Amino acid sequence: MPATLPDCHTADRLLGRWYDGQIDPEDATLYEQHLLQCPPCLVENQWLRAALHALQDAATEGASQ
């Protein structure tokens, strides 16, 4: 029987661990399938990735000056 997609509450809790790669592959797949069904969570995911990439870029630029 296929696993049930996580709801948004659960997906929200998985976001940070998914970003850090600290998530079971099966949970990662379910989380990503949730994103394909849920525009609000997909955009939240985009926000987190973009914001943390900007932080890393800023830290790299600051340290190199």
Next chain:
Amino acid sequence: MSAGDGSAGVSAASLGRLLAAVLSRRGADGPAVAAPDHQSAAGTVSERCALISAAVAELADRGDLDQSSADPPAPAASYFEPDHRWAGWRADDPPEVPDTASFGRDAVVRALRRLPPAMRLALVAHDAAGIPVEDLHELLAGTVDQQIAFVDTARRAYVAALAAEAAGAS
């Protein structure tokens, strides 16, 4: 708000000079620690934690450590009620897709300065310096689970602050 308005603060452009000052101070009056060479610039987790702690001390000495915490954390999302067929799923409209062109380093620094100091420290240590959550006990109190939750909260607050900065810049 703002934590950043009118206070001295540290610009993104001065971070490199700050780290250089910390390194020279560690060499002058701290334990004899050589400046990291190119190959080992990241150092061990303990060295990086010590470096961040020294940077915080340097900022405090200069009067540049912004202790204010201005904006509240990100607003909570709304979900369908338990008796709804979509219970637990988001009931609100999707937020706007981020415009990453407005995420310059100045916006990032201003967003960081909106956060409470402990959140700022957790975020910089984990997401900028690359210190694993499991090693944050060198900087923050609490269990690993508490630190994971705290980093998560700090990230959400930072995203909300960066969104506010980006909206203000547009």
